[in-house]
Amino acid sequence: MTERDTQRLAGRAVRAILAGWAIAVLLGSCSANNATSISELNTSAANFDGQEVTLHGVAKDVTRVPLFNLKSYVLKDDTGEITILTERELPKMNEEIHVKVKVGNIAIINGESLGTTLMELERR
Numbered sequence: 001m002t003e004r005d006t007q008r009l010a011g012r013a014v015r016a017i018l019a020g021w022a023i024a025v026l027l028g029s030c031s032a033n034n035a036t037s038i039s040e041l042n043t044s045a046a047n048f049d050g051q052e053v054t055l056h057g058v059a060k061d062v063t064r065v066p067l068f069n070l071k072s073y074v075l076k077d078d079t080g081e082i083t084i085l086t087e088r089e090l091p092k093m094n095e096e097i098h099v100k101v102k103v104g105n106i107a108i109i110n111g112e113s114l115g116t117t118l119m120e121l122e123r124r
Contacts, residue, residue: 035098039079045113048103052121055082056098059091075099086120099123 035056041048057077064071072085075097084101091097100122106115 035077037079038075038077038082041103041118042080042082045103045105045116046108046111049105049108049113050103052100052102054098054100055084055118057081057096059093059095059097062090062093064090082118084118084120086123088120088123091123097123 034054036053038055055075057075059073060076061074071090072083073090074081074083084099099120101118101120104117105113
């Protein structure tokens with residue numbers, strides 16, 4: 001094998017490694033790793049008061065109350081489930097979604113939240 005062949009082989013190896021790394025980064029950015037777990041939100045909702053958080057899960061129990069123009073659905077992940085209010089069209093039942101919500105609490109007493117609400121801001 002000549003020096004030129006060795007350089008070509010090394011160049012191909014570097015390109016293959018870089019391509020693999022780029023694919024891993026792109027796939028990783030599409031995962032649910034950046035999402036807050038539902039159990040974390042349920043157990044410490046007071047810590048999230050007023051914040052926007054991203055959740056990932058499967059839509060369940062979609063509900064529409066036309067009289068009050070109220071729509072909600074339950075989002076379920078591996079750690080629990082939580083109700084989300086929305087003004088948008090409801091997701092399909094069993095649809096896997098990422099959703100950004102604004103967390104609100106009616107009251108926080110001694111660090112414990114009462115009446116936590118999640119209002120959907122965006123969904124994908």
